[in-house]
Amino acid sequence: MHEGARTDVGPLSRSLKVGAFYNPHLGAELVRAEGIDHLAMADPPAPNDPHWPAIKARYTLLLHDYLGQLSEPLDERSIQRARSLAEQYRTPWVAEHFQCLHTEDGRYNINYVFPPLYTEEFLRRFAANAKALQARLDQPLVMENIPGFFDVKASQMPEPEWLRRFFDATEVGFLLDLPHVWLEAHYRRQQPRAWLAEFPLERVVELHVAGVEVDEDLQGPWIAPSEPSDEMLDFMAHAVAQCPQARAVTFDAFSPSLRAEVLFRSVERIRQAL
Amino acid sequence: MSDRALQDLVLRALSDAPFRASSEWRHRALADPALLERFARFLARHFYYERIVHFFKYSRALARVTGRPPEVVLRSPTFDALLPAIVLGSRESAAAVADVAVAHVSSGRRDGIPYLGELLTYERAMMVAEAGPRVWHDDDLEGAGSKEQYAPETVEGTVLVNLAHDLPAVLPKLLESWTEVPPCPERPTTLLIARSRHGRVAVARADAAIATVVELADGRTTLVDLAREAGLRPAELEATLAGLTELGAVRFGTGS
Numbered sequence: 001m002h003e004g005a006r007t008d009v010g011p012l013s014r015s016l017k018v019g020a021f022y023n024p025h026l027g028a029e030l031v032r033a034e035g036i037d038h039l040a041m042a043d044p045p046a047p048n049d050p051h052w053p054a055i056k057a058r059y060t061l062l063l064h065d066y067l068g069q070l071s072e073p074l075d076e077r078s079i080q081r082a083r084s085l086a087e088q089y090r091t092p093w094v095a096e097h098f099q100c101l102h103t104e105d106g107r108y109n110i111n112y113v114f115p116p117l118y119t120e121e122f123l124r125r126f127a128a129n130a131k132a133l134q135a136r137l138d139q140p141l142v143m144e145n146i147p148g149f150f151d152v153k154a155s156q157m158p159e160p161e162w163l164r165r166f167f168d169a170t171e172v173g174f175l176l177d178l179p180h181v182w183l184e185a186h187y188r189r190q191q192p193r194a195w196l197a198e199f200p201l202e203r204v205v206e207l208h209v210a211g212v213e214v215d216e217d218l219q220g221p222w223i224a225p226s227e228p229s230d231e232m233l234d235f236m237a238h239a240v241a242q243c244p245q246a247r248a249v250t251f252d253a254f255s256p257s258l259r260a261e262v263l264f265r266s267v268e269r270i271r272q273a274l
Numbered sequence: 275m276s277d278r279a280l281q282d283l284v285l286r287a288l289s290d291a292p293f294r295a296s297s298e299w300r301h302r303a304l305a306d307p308a309l310l311e312r313f314a315r316f317l318a319r320h321f322y323y324e325r326i327v328h329f330f331k332y333s334r335a336l337a338r339v340t341g342r343p344p345e346v347v348l349r350s351p352t353f354d355a356l357l358p359a360i361v362l363g364s365r366e367s368a369a370a371v372a373d374v375a376v377a378h379v380s381s382g383r384r385d386g387i388p389y390l391g392e393l394l395t396y397e398r399a400m401m402v403a404e405a406g407p408r409v410w411h412d413d414d415l416e417g418a419g420s421k422e423q424y425a426p427e428t429v430e431g432t433v434l435v436n437l438a439h440d441l442p443a444v445l446p447k448l449l450e451s452w453t454e455v456p457p458c459p460e461r462p463t464t465l466l467i468a469r470s471r472h473g474r475v476a477v478a479r480a481d482a483a484i485a486t487v488v489e490l491a492d493g494r495t496t497l498v499d500l501a502r503e504a505g506l507r508p509a510e511l512e513a514t515l516a517g518l519t520e521l522g523a524v525r526f527g528t529g530s
Contacts, residue, residue: 068410071278075412103282107407108289109363111321117284121277149316150309154280217316256327 027051061089070129118155118162142173147180160198173205204243208252225255233273289362329401340382344375368405408473427493468523
């Protein structure tokens with residue numbers, strides 16, 4: 001059991017829960033599945049999704065949609081959308097990412113998670129906008145770390161320090177994506193456990209675990225909708241032991257190419273490793 | 275330059291291959307060029323994978339007949355040859371990538387799919403319509419005001435697609451389970467494809483009056499002239515324009 005006192009993260013229950021993402025193409029299998037405590041929702045359910053009513057009735061649902069990038073304040077339309085989804089899912093917390101993926105004028109959009117520069121200016125922006133969003137939500141906000149494949153020389157501090165200062169300033173929860181930490185350690189040529197130790201683990205509410213695979217373009221490993229390796233599961237067990245407030249571990253795979261057996265086996269192996 | 279502006283430069287470098295190659299970017303030396311190039315190529319493949327899977331989903335469903343899943347082109351030399359000119363989100367790049375997918379699927383088996391060519395035309399038009407800058411904050415929207423005093427204008431990227439088959443009648447069936455390729459009625463059909471300011475692509479059937487309004491709305495033609503040319507009464511034109519504005523096909527200019 002992992003209980004903490006500093007962040008009120010709602011009623012998911014006291015034990016560490018193990019879940020996955022809702023992949024609509026696996027809806028029929030997920031309706032019948034055993035051993036999955038919760039489902040994270042990356043997209044709203046399609047209006048014609050035949051499995052959605054049963055999914056909603058059966059599972060604890062975690063709001064994990066794209067709400068907006070917190071380098072800018074969310075507009076009223078985005079806030080109302082977030083509130084509406086949170087109410088629809090009855091989510092115990094609302095997740096967003098430390099990302100800045102489109103330009104301020106909307107002209108360029110890379111359509112993929114990408115971290116902000118780790119600078120004082122971005123720290124002020126994210127802290128102010130996260131607090132403003134938190135004030136408009138009825139659930140706690142949690143924020144997920146995003147990996148960088150390359151360093152941008154304009155950054156002023158290491159990512160863990162930036163994150164620690166963000167969480168100290170906002171008191172929001174930390175959604176720790178472990179493959180993201182593992183990948184950064186890999187590309188920084190550091191030991192994953194040593195790199196992980198730099199992060200504010202006492203703030204962690206939820207952990208993401210997934211597989212990594214070699215990508216041809218990157219010429220190295222990257223996030224993939226595949227089973228976590230034994231090494232990643234060991235890393236997860238180590239991390240969970242350092243996260244006293246952790247409430248849930250989620251198999252982080254959301255892709256039309258994800259196969260049911262991969263999802264179910266991954267959840268089972270995560271549970272066994274904890 | 276603010277940190278936000280620097281971040282925008284990095285995002286542009288990742289999105290815009292010609293900019294990435296320019297001295298304007300390279301002189302800044304903000305990131306390792308080789309690593310940035312690798313990540314940009316990864317992003318480009320991811321960006322267009324999502325769009326091909328979404329907009330070409332019907333020809334994907336037909337791949338067991340054609341033998342040509344459209345998304346495989348993203349791992350082809352033809353796509354790689356586009357990479358030095360790719361600008362993520364631009365209409366030109368969307369059209370270039372869509373053309374590669376269309377050519378690939380067209381080269382497959384077409385037996386029993388007489389409407390395949392029109393289906394690909396429709397899917398290409400949807401993918402191209404989705405491209406272009408979008409509004410991320412409602413604060414960025416033009417100020418509200420009395421619209422009636424301004425002439426409507428068809429939004430750039432809005433297209434009318436004329437077909438010999440009634441594609442909307444067969445599209446849902448293609449995504450269901452089937453053993454025989456679902457037939458499509460031969461019936462002249464015009465579809466209007468438009469994109470909202472927030473980037474949502476919508477498609478609607480268009481009759482002759484709607485097509486006339488879309489073709490003539492240039493920001494100068496008056497409501498009276500539009501109504502006369504389209505054969506609509508003022509109230510009918512108002513309702514038509516309201517629907518077209520909702521779809522993102524038409525906007526009212528600022529009068530400047």
